[in-house]
Amino acid sequence: DTGVSQDPRHKITKRGQNVTFRCDPISEHNRLYWYRQTLGQGPEFLTYFQNEAQLEKSRLLSDRFSAERPKGSFSTLEIQRTEQGDSAMYLCASSKSRGGYEQYFGPGTRLTVT
């Protein structure tokens, strides 16, 4: 198993465009998390899935953000009408269901909004 993977690794977009990121968790992990990290800061929680159910969303997740995990495997995070303030590293993590406290992070997708 190669760990959590994310695609793309880098994305440059113009303000107002929509972008979508993908996360593939470790295969036996049924919990999946999205975080956002800006330069010089710790990651900020965005949302959490257990299987296909989205169980928690941060207030940071505005109406322009939507996340899905339709079959309980990979997940997508879409940002509509991007703003310059959306520029950040978007990190995905996953963990096991039983005793799975440790969250394993993927390499991240770096978004730059111009």
Added chain:
Amino acid sequence: ELKVEQNPLFLSMQEGKNYTIYCNYSTTSDRLYWYRQDPGKSLESLFVLLSNGAVKQEGRLMASLDTKARLSTLHITAAVHDLSATYFCAVVFGNSGYALNFGKGTSLLVTP
């Protein structure tokens, strides 16, 4: 609102020296995590501390948790250059019990 504060935010230390990074949090939490991040890289899990008095060690790093004081420490013994990185602590919050709230991180530089 749960606040997680790390101290210091920047640390420059000589190889061979010992030092401690502190992590305070403002409300009760079930678990505390320590992560390492190298520049431009993602986060690497170091420790998960599950109970009061928990102590875990890996190589030159030792982490402990005092839930009554809402304090965790990451102790570095005989630092080496390879330990240079940013270290984050995080605690769980929210209704699900799985969302992590991170501190700002401690940027550690180990010099010869």
